[in-house]
Amino acid sequence: MSDTNPAKPLLLVAACALVDADGRVLITERPPGKQLAGLWEFPGGKVETGETPEETVVRELAEELGIETKVPCLAPLTFASHAYESFNLLMPLFVCRRFWGTPVGKEGQRLKWVRPRDMRNYEMPPADAPLIPFLIDLL
Numbered sequence: 026m027s028d029t030n031p032a033k034p035l036l037l038v039a040a041c042a043l044v045d046a047d048g049r050v051l052i053t054e055r056p057p058g059k060q061l062a063g064l065w066e067f068p069g070g071k072v073e074t075g076e077t078p079e080e081t082v083v084r085e086l087a088e089e090l091g092i093e094t095k096v097p098c099l100a101p102l103t104f105a106s107h108a109y110e111s112f113n114l115l116m117p118l119f120v121c122r123r124f125w126g127t128p129v130g131k132e133g134q135r136l137k138w139v140r141p142r143d144m145r146n147y148e149m150p151p152a153d154a155p156l157i158p159f160l161i162d163l164l
């Protein structure tokens with residue numbers, strides 16, 4: 026039997042696997058004070074009203090990392106669907122290999138370029154674990 030809770034919202038978050046020339050993927054550490062602080066995640070954030078998920082990624086990459094990319098540079102790879110305590114997360118994951126600038130942690134967050142097979146060495150949110158095999162297959 027399912028434990029469906031009608032009051033539990035569905036949260037749409039768009040995330041991006043930024044890939045460098047060596048086939049490494051950028052992960053960023055969630056800053057102190059935020060939910061799931063200290064965990065490593067893919068850059069991204071909540072899809073705001075009126076935005077497409079692709080537009081969210083372009084905006085978040087600029088805000089969080091100071092880099093520029095464009096919607097046609099984003100390719101859908103897979104998605105995460107995870108029941109958190111207070112919300113259900115639906116998170117499309119895009120891949121981006123074409124961007125301008127060098128990523129920096131604009132919000133003070135630490136950044137790491139990692140090979141997908143090494144991602145298990147970094148503690149990530151529970152929603153993210155099923156995404157890793159897709160990146161291993163791709164890269």
Ligand SMILES: Nc1nc2c([nH]c(=O)n2[C@@H]2O[C@H](COP(=O)(O)OP(=O)(O)OP(=O)(O)O)[C@@H](O)[C@H]2O)c(=O)[nH]1
Binds near residue numbers: 065068071072150
């Ligand atoms: N960006 C991102 N969020 C993730 C990942 N995995 C995952 O479970 N999440 C969850 O998705 C939600 C994203 O929220 P966020 O806090 O990053 O979004 P935001 O930047 O728009 O939030 P803000 O309101 O704090 O500015 C969080 O609950 C976060 O825990 C991931 O790999 N990347």
